[in-house]
Amino acid sequence: MRTLVCVLALNCLTAAALAETDPAFQANFRGDAAGSIEIGRIAFSDLVRTKADSLGEAELARLSGYLRDDLERSLIAANWHGVAARETVLTVTIMDVVPNRPTMHQIQEMDSAHYSAQANGGAALSARLLDSDGGVIAEFTYAWFSPGSSSDTNVGVWSDTRLAFQTFSASLAESLGVAPMPHS
Numbered sequence: 001m002r003t004l005v006c007v008l009a010l011n012c013l014t015a016a017a018l019a020e021t022d023p024a025f026q027a028n029f030r031g032d033a034a035g036s037i038e039i040g041r042i043a044f045s046d047l048v049r050t051k052a053d054s055l056g057e058a059e060l061a062r063l064s065g066y067l068r069d070d071l072e073r074s075l076i077a078a079n080w081h082g083v084a085a086r087e088t089v090l091t092v093t094i095m096d097v098v099p100n101r102p103t104m105h106q107i108q109e110m111d112s113a114h115y116s117a118q119a120n121g122g123a124a125l126s127a128r129l130l131d132s133d134g135g136v137i138a139e140f141t142y143a144w145f146s147p148g149s150s151s152d153t154n155v156g157v158w159s160d161t162r163l164a165f166q167t168f169s170a171s172l173a174e175s176l177g178v179a180p181m182p183h184s
Contacts, residue, residue, distance in 0.1 A: 025171040029138045033088045037080045039071050040089040048094050067165045074169035079179035095124040101157045120146040121160030125168050142168040
């Protein structure tokens with residue numbers, strides 16, 4: 001029993017220390033995840049929904065896919081995805097996104113939009129980790145927008161947003177600490 005208490009205490013300290021390494025990432029834990037973390041709904045804030053008319057609805061589906069892939073990759077690498085029968089669910093809301101270049105929809109709809117135009121992109125996200133009964137285990141927030149423009153001509157439409165998604169996903173997985181061992 002003492003060993004279990006020591007391991008749990010070490011995990012909590014490690015999670016807190018890792019979450020502090022990126023000031024843009026915030027984690028508020030109310031409990032511990034008991035096992036496998038499944039990715040639930042990826043939603044969009046009202047702000048992003050408003051931008052959908054300009055960006056194009058297909059871009060929202062693309063962004064949701066990018067984020068889901070990054071989260072799965074990070075959770076699997078940290079052994080938090082598919083490790084126990086009693087699962088927890090991670091729901092994420094994309095609060096804001098800014099592309100680095102005009103989307104195809106913008107280029108088609110706006111005479112002045114051209115793919116060569118560049119901007120500082122990024123994303124803001126919030127997430128909730130829910131236990132099997134729907135109780136909140138943890139809440140997470142992250143926002144990063146590129147502070148300066150890039151002269152890199154290889155920057156894609158969502159380069160900075162994808163970097164924000166990857167950083168958020170890795171920080172979230174790290175903040176969880178060591179995954180519990182599956183029951184045999």
